[in-house]
Amino acid sequence: MTLAASNRSPILRVAMSRDDLMMRLGVVLFAVVLLVIVGLPLWSLLAKAFEDRDGKFVGLANYVSYFSTPALFDSALNSLHVAAVCTLIVVPLAFFYAYALTRTVLPVRWLFQGISLIPIFAPSLLPGLALVYLFGNQGFFKGALGGPIYGFDGIVIAQIFYCFPHATLILVTALTTADARLYEAADALGASKLRVFFTVTLPGAKYGLISAALVVFTMVITDFGIAKVIGGNFNVLATDVYKQVIGQQNFSMGAVVGMVLLAPAAIAFLVDRVVQRKQVALLTARAVPLIPKPKLGRDLFFTAFCTVVAAGILVILGMAAWGSLIKYWPYNLSLTLANYDFTNFDASGWDSYFNSVEMAVGAAVFGTTLMFVGAWLNEKTREFYLMRGIVQFLAFLPMAVPGLVLGLGYIFFFNAPNNPLNFLYATMGILVVNTVAHFYTVGHLTATTALKQIDPEFESVSASLKVPVWRTFGRVTAPICLPAILDIAIYLFVNGMTTVSSVIFLYSSDTKLASVAAVNIEESGATAVAAALCIVIVITSAAVKTLHVLADRFLLGRLQAWRRR
Amino acid sequence: MSHLEVRNLSKRYGDFTALGDISLDIAEGEFVCFLGPSGCGKTTLLRAIAGLDPQSSGTIHQKGRDISALPPSKRDFGIVFQSYALFPNLTVVDNVGYGLVSRREGKAAVGRRVTELLTLVGLPDAGPKYPAQLSGGQQQRVALARALATSPGLLLLDEPLSALDARVRLRLRHEIKALQRTLGVTTIMVTHDQEEALTMADRIVVMNQGAIEQVGTPQEIYRRPATAFVADFVGSMNFLAGTLVAPDKVKVDGFTFDCTAQDGLAPGAKVALCIRPEDVRVRDLPTDIANRVAVEVAELDFVGAFCRATLKVQGTADVAMTADFSSNLIRDLGVELGRKLDVALPPDRLRVFAA
Ligand SMILES: Nc1ncnc2c1ncn2[C@@H]1O[C@H](COP(=O)(O)OP(=O)(O)OP(=O)(O)O)[C@@H](O)[C@H]1O
Ligand SMILES: [Mg+2]
Numbered sequence: 001m002t003l004a005a006s007n008r009s010p011i012l013r014v015a016m017s018r019d020d021l022m023m024r025l026g027v028v029l030f031a032v033v034l035l036v037i038v039g040l041p042l043w044s045l046l047a048k049a050f051e052d053r054d055g056k057f058v059g060l061a062n063y064v065s066y067f068s069t070p071a072l073f074d075s076a077l078n079s080l081h082v083a084a085v086c087t088l089i090v091v092p093l094a095f096f097y098a099y100a101l102t103r104t105v106l107p108v109r110w111l112f113q114g115i116s117l118i119p120i121f122a123p124s125l126l127p128g129l130a131l132v133y134l135f136g137n138q139g140f141f142k143g144a145l146g147g148p149i150y151g152f153d154g155i156v157i158a159q160i161f162y163c164f165p166h167a168t169l170i171l172v173t174a175l176t177t178a179d180a181r182l183y184e185a186a187d188a189l190g191a192s193k194l195r196v197f198f199t200v201t202l203p204g205a206k207y208g209l210i211s212a213a214l215v216v217f218t219m220v221i222t223d224f225g226i227a228k229v230i231g232g233n234f235n236v237l238a239t240d241v242y243k244q245v246i247g248q249q250n251f252s253m254g255a256v257v258g259m260v261l262l263a264p265a266a267i268a269f270l271v272d273r274v275v276q277r278k279q280v281a282l283l284t285a286r287a288v289p290l291i292p293k294p295k296l297g298r299d300l301f302f303t304a305f306c307t308v309v310a311a312g313i314l315v316i317l318g319m320a321a322w323g324s325l326i327k328y329w330p331y332n333l334s335l336t337l338a339n340y341d342f343t344n345f346d347a348s349g350w351d352s353y354f355n356s357v358e359m360a361v362g363a364a365v366f367g368t369t370l371m372f373v374g375a376w377l378n379e380k381t382r383e384f385y386l387m388r389g390i391v392q393f394l395a396f397l398p399m400a401v402p403g404l405v406l407g408l409g410y411i412f413f414f415n416a417p418n419n420p421l422n423f424l425y426a427t428m429g430i431l432v433v434n435t436v437a438h439f440y441t442v443g444h445l446t447a448t449t450a451l452k453q454i455d456p457e458f459e460s461v462s463a464s465l466k467v468p469v470w471r472t473f474g475r476v477t478a479p480i481c482l483p484a485i486l487d488i489a490i491y492l493f494v495n496g497m498t499t500v501s502s503v504i505f506l507y508s509s510d511t512k513l514a515s516v517a518a519v520n521i522e523e524s525g526a527t528a529v530a531a532a533l534c535i536v537i538v539i540t541s542a543a544v545k546t547l548h549v550l551a552d553r554f555l556l557g558r559l560q561a562w563r564r565r
Numbered sequence: 566m567s568h569l570e571v572r573n574l575s576k577r578y579g580d581f582t583a584l585g586d587i588s589l590d591i592a593e594g595e596f597v598c599f600l601g602p603s604g605c606g607k608t609t610l611l612r613a614i615a616g617l618d619p620q621s622s623g624t625i626h627q628k629g630r631d632i633s634a635l636p637p638s639k640r641d642f643g644i645v646f647q648s649y650a651l652f653p654n655l656t657v658v659d660n661v662g663y664g665l666v667s668r669r670e671g672k673a674a675v676g677r678r679v680t681e682l683l684t685l686v687g688l689p690d691a692g693p694k695y696p697a698q699l700s701g702g703q704q705q706r707v708a709l710a711r712a713l714a715t716s717p718g719l720l721l722l723d724e725p726l727s728a729l730d731a732r733v734r735l736r737l738r739h740e741i742k743a744l745q746r747t748l749g750v751t752t753i754m755v756t757h758d759q760e761e762a763l764t765m766a767d768r769i770v771v772m773n774q775g776a777i778e779q780v781g782t783p784q785e786i787y788r789r790p791a792t793a794f795v796a797d798f799v800g801s802m803n804f805l806a807g808t809l810v811a812p813d814k815v816k817v818d819g820f821t822f823d824c825t826a827q828d829g830l831a832p833g834a835k836v837a838l839c840i841r842p843e844d845v846r847v848r849d850l851p852t853d854i855a856n857r858v859a860v861e862v863a864e865l866d867f868v869g870a871f872c873r874a875t876l877k878v879q880g881t882a883d884v885a886m887t888a889d890f891s892s893n894l895i896r897d898l899g900v901e902l903g904r905k906l907d908v909a910l911p912p913d914r915l916r917v918f919a920a
Contacts, residue, residue, distance in 0.1 A: 014616070014634050014635075014636065015634050015635060015636060015639075016636060017636035017638045017639060018638075019636075020636060455646075455648055455650045457646045457648065457650035458650055458652065460615070460617050460644065460646070460650070461644065461646075461650050461663075461711075462663075463616075463617075463636070463637035463638040464615065464637060464638075464640075464642055464643055464644045464664075464712070464717070465643075465663055465664025465711070465714070465715060466638055466664060466715070467664055475652075475655070476652045476654060476655065479654045480653060480654055561695070562653055562654045562655075562656075562695035562696075562697060
């Protein structure tokens with residue numbers, strides 16, 4: 001009797017607790033926020049590309065005219081060409097550098113690691129400026145390249161500097177996760193060093209290599225500052241967007257170019273997702289970390305290699321710093337601080353610098369809160385799969401969207417007269433929101449990873465003890481994740497200081513940022529002043545990062561005694 | 566009245582049925598073990614009872630209250646996970662007091678209760694330490710104290726001992742059992758360790774592939790396994806393939822064994838005749854004893870307290886069984902490889918299952 005009855009018993013619907021209800025509300029709210037700061041601006045951009053200058057729907061007309069204008073279409077090819085060449089150079093370079101950092105015994109390893117990160121703290125403008133000093137029409141080594149630096153060569157060299165740390169970081173991670181036991185097995189089988197490299201090391205770093213290649217490719221295609229400074233007449237997609245929007249005020253065509261720019265970035269992103277998904281299975285094995293043993297010949301070779309690369313980075317940074325201190329290049333090489341008196345060159349003077357700091361702090365505070373709480377809501381809410389899926393998608397979207405494209409979307413969305421959020425336009429607020437949105441994915445991923453690493457049963461325990469879930473968030477989850485929270489905040493601060501591409505359309509005279517001011521000043525020909533501004537940015541973000549590292553090492557250890565065994 | 570009534574509980578993941586139509590009663594103050602091989606649905610059942618992963622259909626009543634659709638926070642239970650899930654950034658005192666603080670009891674009252682609990686689990690001095698500074702066994706006791714802090718009516722333990730080494734596990738078995746007896750709290754423990762279940766439980770629920778095979782006291786489960794699965798899973802068991810020739814006679818390769826009358830099986834049915842190795846009799850066999858067979862010792866494995874012998878039944882092609890011989894017996898009878906002797910299979914110790 002019971003069997004027959006049970007088969008017909010209805011599917012059970014479980015009542016929601018107050019916690020469940022609140023968390024679901026939170027997820028919905030969070031989804032709305034992401035929709036406003038990511039989804040809708042992109043949607044506006046998409047729509048704009050189908051309108052003429054007066055806002056009338058013209059179907060594909062803009063796209064037709066884009067592809068039938070050779071000058072515009074050539075830029076797309078140029079972009080692909082530069083990106084491909086940079087990827088082919090940066091990835092091997094970064095791979096050997098990362099290999100040296102993780103698999104050989106380097107003297108002052110920390111220094112080499114630190115130097116490789118320097119470019120992260122600089123606006124992309126900086127390598128461009130340094131190259132102008134080195135190889136420009138009045139440069140030290142002009143003609144050394146057998147042609148003018150402006151154009152393809154300049155862009156490639158500057159991009160190598162700019163992309164190098166990002167590729168290195170990814171590859172260091174990929175090489176650190178190697179399993180020492182594989183090497184022992186290969187050794188025991190008597191495989192030659194070269195064979196071990198090709199059969200164990202390279203395949204082990206395969207996903208890292210693919211990921212690094214995609215990141216470099218996307219960065220080069222979407223970066224704006226370098227092409228702007230050193231591109232000369234060599235047009236690329238990113239400069240085209242800028243010219244269409246700022247130069248010709250042709251927003252529709254700007255939107256079309258933006259969409260074209262979006263395509264390779266989005267494809268690269270999708271490929272990366274597929275690759276990453278495969279990697280997860282690989283990492284679940286219980287690996288034994290590999291600790292390199294000294295070996296003279298190899299260590300000497302890689303020390304030399306790293307020294308050359310590090311020197312290259314330092315020369316570019318040093319050149320920009322030196323240039324910023326010189327009275328009148330190249331005629332009067334005596335040193336001066338006059339170039340740091342920005343009031344003489346730009347109406348906003350030092351204000352732009354303080355705007356930048358204000359914006360970066362704002363982005364760090366607002367962004368970290370949003371990212372961590374949002375990731376927590378999305379991770380810990382029970383069931384509610386559809387909404388959580390939507391949130392996950394929206395949180396991943398910014399990774400695939402170049403800054404320029406997002407910035408354009410912001411103009412169209414927030415500047416629309418009928419948008420109730422219109423008041424945000426041309427305020428510091430919109431710059432903060434835009435920066436948070438632009439860098440959303442990495443912060444979200446960092447938070448999610450940290451949350452996945454803590455015991456999934458904390459919430460179950462709280463529920464059984466009748467403790468509301470937000471209390472466990474405040475007393476347990478957030479404190480445990482403090483290192484990740486700080487990482488996100490610093491990441492946002494540094495990127496807020498250096499970003500150019502997405503905010504270049506959004507500032508007003510009161511809210512001009514240092515990185516944007518540097519672009520404007522460079523445009524007016526005052527290279528030394530632009531370099532000075534870049535150096536101030538580097539010093540600020542590097543100082544904050546150094547503080548973070550020190551705090552992490554000394555302060556956090558003391559505050560979080562529970563981590564010690 | 567029973568403390569917990571589970572009726573027709575099912576849990577499906579897509580097409581996969583993790584629990585199929587489970588019904589179960591658990592009495593007030595009882596210590597029940599869910600025992601079964603990995604993946605049989607023990608954890609799933611426990612989590613459904615807690616409301617953490619609700620069932621697809623079926624009902625659960627606790628003390629007469631229908632809790633089938635309640636979220637975990639509205640149910641009355643304390644839980645200890647295999648990972649313990651201690652909050653690493655809180656001291657032992659704060660961990661144990663975690664559920665007390667939100668109940669608006671005075672600070673002093675909470676402090677007293679925590680001290681009382683820590684003494685109860687034998688860690689009176691661990692209060693100011695952090696979980697990472699404790700051994701596995703100590704962490705497990707803190708988790709237990711935390712689960713008991715709010716005096717729940719039902720204590721749920723998911724493989725609480727499996728992360729510990731053998732010695733600590735033995736000691737904690739007794740401690741948990743003693744604690745449970747003192748407090749009288751109804752307890753469900755999930756385990757795949759049969760020894761743990763046999764020593765700790767008042768009743769054992771043996772599960773297999775999402776269904777209950779048998780519910781009974783440890784004695785019943787061991788002495789009278791209801792199914793071939795239980796017979797095989799709990800303890801060691803010899804399975805001899807045969808045919809039921811009369812209600813109380815099984816024929817195995819020419820030999821006919823007497824057994825207790827089987828009413829569930831028709832004569833002629835293919836059956837497995839089962840006997841535990843320790844039930845094989847060797848000493849002082851009366852001449853007219855039932856089920857007497859001549860065997861040859863084919864293997865002899867030293868297992869410590871006793872030897873496990875593989876015995877080939879003489880006059881059959883390949884009928885063999887294992888039997889446990891004490892060291893004394895081996896010495897007294899001079900048992901060695903190749904030695905021929907007579908053994909008897911006592912009919913009341915034989916179990917018969919449809920094959
Ligand atoms: N979320 C899920 N989705 C799909 N299948 C699941 C899920 N959770 C559990 N299962 C399946 O349900 C079955 C029972 O799982 P359960 O965790 O209850 O096993 P268990 O008896 O506790 O095993 P163990 O001793 O290994 O812990 C398993 O086959 C498992 O693969
Ligand atoms: Mg389990």
